[in-house]
Amino acid sequence: MQALSTIHSRFVPLQMENVDTDQIIPARFLKATTRDGFGKNLFRDWRYENNDEAKPKADFVLNQPKYSGEILVAGKNFGCGSSREHAAWAIQDYGFKVVVSSFFADIFKNNALNNGVLPVTVSENFLQKLFAQGEAATVTVNLEQQTITIDGTGEQEKFEINAYKKTCLLNGYDDIDFLLSIKKDIEAFELQR
Amino acid sequence: MSKTLFDKIWEKHIVKEVEGGPSVLYIDKHFIHEVTSPQAFKGLEKRGISLFRPQQIVATADHNVPTINQHLPIKDELSRLQVQQLKENCAHHGVELYGLGHPYQGIVHVIGPELGITQPGMTIVCGDSHTSTHGAFGAIAFGIGTSEVEMVFASQCLMQSKPKLMRINIEGELNKGVVSKDIILHIIALISASGGTGYFVEYAGSAIRSLSMEARMTICNMSIEMGARGGMIAPDETTFAYIKGREFAPQGEAWEKKLAEWKTLYSDADAVFDEELHINAADIEPMITYGTNPGQGIAVNGKIPSGSDNAKALQYMGLEAGKPLLGMPVQHVFIGSCTNSRIEDLRMVASLIKGKRKSDKVQVMIVPGSQQVSKQVKAEGLDKIFEEAGFEIRQAGCSACLGMNEDKIPAGEYCISTSNRNFEGRQGAGARTLLASPLTAAAAAITGVVTDVRELI
Numbered sequence: 104m105q106a107l108s109t110i111h112s113r114f115v116p117l118q119m120e121n122v123d124t125d126q127i128i129p130a131r132f133l134k135a136t137t138r139d140g141f142g143k144n145l146f147r148d149w150r151y152e153n154n155d156e157a158k159p160k161a162d163f164v165l166n167q168p169k170y171s172g173e174i175l176v177a178g179k180n181f182g183c184g185s186s187r188e189h190a191a192w193a194i195q196d197y198g199f200k201v202v203v204s205s206f207f208a209d210i211f212k213n214n215a216l217n218n219g220v221l222p223v224t225v226s227e228n229f230l231q232k233l234f235a236q237g238e239a240a241t242v243t244v245n246l247e248q249q250t251i252t253i254d255g256t257g258e259q260e261k262f263e264i265n266a267y268k269k270t271c272l273l274n275g276y277d278d279i280d281f282l283l284s285i286k287k288d289i290e291a292f293e294l295q296r
Numbered sequence: 297m298s299k300t301l302f303d304k305i306w307e308k309h310i311v312k313e314v315e316g317g318p319s320v321l322y323i324d325k326h327f328i329h330e331v332t333s334p335q336a337f338k339g340l341e342k343r344g345i346s347l348f349r350p351q352q353i354v355a356t357a358d359h360n361v362p363t364i365n366q367h368l369p370i371k372d373e374l375s376r377l378q379v380q381q382l383k384e385n386c387a388h389h390g391v392e393l394y395g396l397g398h399p400y401q402g403i404v405h406v407i408g409p410e411l412g413i414t415q416p417g418m419t420i421v422c423g424d425s426h427t428s429t430h431g432a433f434g435a436i437a438f439g440i441g442t443s444e445v446e447m448v449f450a451s452q453c454l455m456q457s458k459p460k461l462m463r464i465n466i467e468g469e470l471n472k473g474v475v476s477k478d479i480i481l482h483i484i485a486l487i488s489a490s491g492g493t494g495y496f497v498e499y500a501g502s503a504i505r506s507l508s509m510e511a512r513m514t515i516c517n518m519s520i521e522m523g524a525r526g527g528m529i530a531p532d533e534t535t536f537a538y539i540k541g542r543e544f545a546p547q548g549e550a551w552e553k554k555l556a557e558w559k560t561l562y563s564d565a566d567a568v569f570d571e572e573l574h575i576n577a578a579d580i581e582p583m584i585t586y587g588t589n590p591g592q593g594i595a596v597n598g599k600i601p602s603g604s605d606n607a608k609a610l611q612y613m614g615l616e617a618g619k620p621l622l623g624m625p626v627q628h629v630f631i632g633s634c635t636n637s638r639i640e641d642l643r644m645v646a647s648l649i650k651g652k653r654k655s656d657k658v659q660v661m662i663v664p665g666s667q668q669v670s671k672q673v674k675a676e677g678l679d680k681i682f683e684e685a686g687f688e689i690r691q692a693g694c695s696a697c698l699g700m701n702e703d704k705i706p707a708g709e710y711c712i713s714t715s716n717r718n719f720e721g722r723q724g725a726g727a728r729t730l731l732a733s734p735l736t737a738a739a740a741a742i743t744g745v746v747t748d749v750r751e752l753i
């Protein structure tokens with residue numbers, strides 16, 4: 104996993120609530136047996152008319168060149184629905200390193216963290232401020248400090264992240280590295296139960 | 297100190313606490329299927345490690361499989377490859393596979409319980425959000441992502457933070473025509489599709505205790521649709537009677553020992569929950585959804601609510617706020633999925649439609665949850681009833697619940713479905729899903745329109 108610390112970038116505003124994983128990556132793309140290449144199908148049915156790559160829907164944010172960046176900002180309850188990790192893979196493969204929302208579905212949040220994508224939970228108020236920024240606005244997400252700042256206005260919020268997960272992200276470790284390191288404890292646990 | 301059911305199981309499975317972090321939780325049973333496991337197997341190989349406890353894993357093929365001519369090679373190339381990959385991975389790593397053609401094959405959340413693999417007090421995971429189903433037996437069961445599948449492969453453990461606990465109490469008797477699917481749709485409509493996020497839910501109360509195991513599974517199954525990590529119900533005599541004698545249930549002395557242990561699994565009288573909800577069973581009516589998340593549901597005879605968050609959903613669904621759904625024509629009825637494809641669900645449908653014929657205007661598909669359910673359907677002669685009614689019975693799998701195989705609903709058409717998700721495009725691009733109970737779905741099959749099942753019984 105890639106290490107992550109400070110991201111300074113413009114952002115793509117997806118002003119929608121309850122974005123479910125079936126929208127992030129529709130089921131028909133789950134037939135792959137590798138983790139690669141999901142980015143091109145991210146939000147597939149919102150992105151293209153009749154599933155036709157030659158016909159991008161002009162009103163969808165990913166198709167608007169004025170928006171870009173490594174940060175996706177979305178409405179409340181992002182990532183609800185299925186446990187498909189393909190949703191996190193699609194977001195990462197597309198190039199997003201951070202997703203900001205006022206609320207994340209649990210499984211998605213875990214999946215994102217396990218793939219080096221940082222979910223940043225902000226207040227509804229801060230989220231609306233982000234949406235109100237122009238397309239040129241940039242934000243800075245500082246994982247070490249656990250802050251997100253709108254660079255233009257200096258407005259800032261702290262965000263929560265579990266200390267263990269933070270260490271993992273900062274160092275690019277994952278849970279398996281840790282679990283393998285405590286195998287003796289696991290075997291001992293099995294014997295005493 | 298008094299403990300909740302969840303606490304009792306959780307504490308027994310903690311291998312180690314991590315400073316400032318999640319706990320290391322030991323996993324008893326791990327179910328896998330073809331869609332969310334290949335990348336985890338690849339991950340193991342990349343790390344050069346083997347499966348830690350292959351005998352604690354059970355695999356099946358369900359998401360991708362066709363529901364007709366399962367004896368023939370799968371036509372869709374990608375699906376075929378995925379199913380083939382599962383077979384190879386299981387053979388290579390020594391995992392028991394109930395694949396296509398096996399008498400135990402079926403939807404992963406249907407086969408675990410029916411084989412007696414799912415038992416009280418266990419921790420159970422699967423790379424599938426509806427793993428919450430198994431909580432009906434008084435287990436901590438939840439869905440995980442593929443990276444976590446890999447973690448369990450590597451160590452039989454997961455890094456987990458303890459969730460908050462919610463108890464939902466449903467007291468009293470259910471109205472005529474109201475079944476467990478209506479209870480859960482009612483709850484989700486009440487607290488919204490995100491109202492349970494961060495929580496693990498225990499369902500309790502006299503209405504829950506009166507339910508069969510199948511009905512309890514339907515409720516726990518949809519816990520995830522309110523955002524909850526999982527749902528559970530304390531095991532009781534109904535649970536024990538269901539498990540006893542099943543293929544992998546403990547036997548003889550082992551049974552007695554387990555039984556004594558299972559009987560300690562309940563929330564103590566003064567256990568404290570972070571959140572508690574009380575619902576009167578008599579307030580629940582047959583439910584149906586109108587929108588594109590499972591929280592957008594109403595009583596079948598109600599009107600579609602207005603509200604700014606509904607606008608996008610109603611546009612997709614081609615529906616109007618303020619109007620009733622009752623009487624609206626539907627083109628498809630799908631009876632299946634891990635929510636409602638068990639023998640009891642199919643008996644319920646059969647008893648309503650016996651001697652009747654479906655409307656000419658609807659196509660009705662029944663997809664049993666497993667090969668064993670199919671077998672039972674035939675043994676009880678339910679297949680005759682379905683055939684006479686003009687229903688099409690298929691072979692076991694997820695089918696039109698997520699439309700990964702060819703069972704899809706055409707764009708723009710309406711489908712009353714006993715599944716669990718009405719998301720945009722879930723049953724096929726542009727398909728419009730109305731979630732309901734098997735009874736309400738069967739009623740619509742007969743009349744061709746959204747119907748209040750109470751008028752037919």
Ligand code: SF4
Nearest residue numbers: 426633634694697698
């Ligand atoms: S039936 Fe539907 S919800 Fe259940 S496991 Fe299959 S795809 Fe998932």
